[in-house]
Amino acid sequence: MGLKVKWFKHTLKFKFEAGTSRGVYTEKDTFFLKIFDSENPAVFGLGEAAPLKGLSIDDFPNYQDILQGACDTFNSLDLEVFEWNINIILSQLIDDRLPSIKFGFETALLDYMNGGKRIIFDNDFVKGQKSITINGLVWMGSKAFMMEQVEEKIAKGFNTIKMKIGAINFEEELSILANIRERFSIEKITLRVDANGAFSVKESLEKITQLSDYQIHSIEQPIKQKQVDEMMELCENSPVPIALDEELIGVTDYVQKMLLLKKIKPKYIILKPTLLGGLQHCREWIEIASRLHIGWWMTSALESNIGLNAIAQFTAEYKNTVPQGLGTGALYHNNIESPLVVAEGKLHYQLQKNWDLSIFE
Structure with missing residues (x-):
């Protein structure tokens, strides 16, 4: 019993050269976080850690090592997560100098807590009633x-x-x-x-x-x-x-x-x-x-x-x-x-x- 997390790298390919004043994007690496109970891995929450090169404060050369370290720490704690303690866990587990990783964990946990159905907030938008x-x-x-x-x-x-x-x-x-x-x-x-x-x-x-x-x-x-x-x-x-x-x-x-x-x-x-x-x-x-x-x-x-x-x-x-x-x-x-x-x-x-x-x- 206990929550575990894995990460996956995915390179997104732009349909065109996306230009900004900081340069042109043709592809972008992103990292998905999958959180699940080891006894029921079919139910899982997904989050995304997607630092922007040259802009994110956690755009580090060793980003994948840092992400793996955060996952290792999470996996070692045998956590139980509730609505009341999610922000406490995040504040103590992940440094504010890692904003994209914190966002990935936060949203993966919220998804898992809502049944692993890509529902982060059960509101009118996700019910198809609001645009x-x-x-x-x-x-x-x-x-x-x-x-x-x-x-x-x-x-x-x-x-x-x-x-x-x-x-x-x-x-x-x-x-x-x-x-x-x-x-x-x-x-x-x-x-x-x-x-x-x-x-x-x-x-x-x-x-x-x-x-x-x-x-x-x-x-x-x-x-x-x-x-x-x-x-x-x-x-x-x-x-x-x-x-x-x-x-x-x-x-x-x-x-x-x-x-x-x-x-x-x-x-x-x-x-x-x-x-x-x-x-x-x-x-x-x-x-x-x-x-x-x-x-x-x-x-x-x-x-x-x-x-x-x-x-x-x-x-x-x-x-x-x-x-x-x-x-x-x-x-x-x-x-x-x-x-x-x-x-x-x-x-x-x-x-x-x-x-x-x-x-x-």
């Missing part, structure tokens, strides 16, 4: 490629478009936004942009001012993180609301979270459980943001459908009608087949579709 509005993501690339993506997202019914900027010529990026605005008013299409810290402090306000001509809803992380005074000043003066993203990574202490948001005073924060240390840390960010009247939305961080499923179900626990960043399920040739389906700008859980979990057998 989640999401934005359509436009990756960086040539102007022609970016325009092609814009056309595709609009044709598929998205009314919020998020465009990654900062890699191609800024004037070309502005011309793409201008083209959208010439055809669609702010009432028809909401525009978000994500700079991933690509602007220098010196140029940031001028560039954001130019972006404001196109009625931009928000800009994510215009300058690199860890420039708190400069970000605070930018939030005070920017004509476009600023959303913090990378700025939150590595901030795990509750008081430090509060101090950071009170000082910078962003309009929004972006929550990525894989990068922030799991769902419990996201709960803390949401609670603090709500008290400070700061908006938020959830975003996946290139996980497979295993991680995306957990994030979507967690998101559905809140009455947040802002479009979420959960449209990454169709990025890969070899994703895990699941009931998650994007249609008409929304993420749905279609009960008639089954999970294909053959790689875990």
Whole structure:
């Protein structure tokens, strides 16, 4: 008797070159965690540990050794897990400097506790009774490629478009936004942009001012993180609301979270459980943001459908009608087949579709 865990490596293959200001993705390694009772291994919970290269604070060369160490420790403890002790176990078992591993264990345990049916939270979303509005993501690339993506997202019914900027010529990026605005008013299409810290402090306000001509809803992380005074000043003066993203990574202490948001005073924060240390840390960010009247939305961080499923179900626990960043399920040739389906700008859980979990057998 006692819970055990195994991990599996899976290399996700992108359907196209996914460009950001930090580089281009063509494939991505991810790690699945399978938690089960040794006396009944047919019932198991799945989680995903999916660090992002160059961004996750646990993007270590020896990541697989660290993951194996966490699994060995878990397997040696002969644990019994209940709803009341899961966060205690996670806090003592896994260091906050390993956010992706903590998220993987957390969601695998929640899945197991709910019967090993990929149900992380038994809510209206997973029952197929509620959908989640999401934005359509436009990756960086040539102007022609970016325009092609814009056309595709609009044709598929998205009314919020998020465009990654900062890699191609800024004037070309502005011309793409201008083209959208010439055809669609702010009432028809909401525009978000994500700079991933690509602007220098010196140029940031001028560039954001130019972006404001196109009625931009928000800009994510215009300058690199860890420039708190400069970000605070930018939030005070920017004509476009600023959303913090990378700025939150590595901030795990509750008081430090509060101090950071009170000082910078962003309009929004972006929550990525894989990068922030799991769902419990996201709960803390949401609670603090709500008290400070700061908006938020959830975003996946290139996980497979295993991680995306957990994030979507967690998101559905809140009455947040802002479009979420959960449209990454169709990025890969070899994703895990699941009931998650994007249609008409929304993420749905279609009960008639089954999970294909053959790689875990």
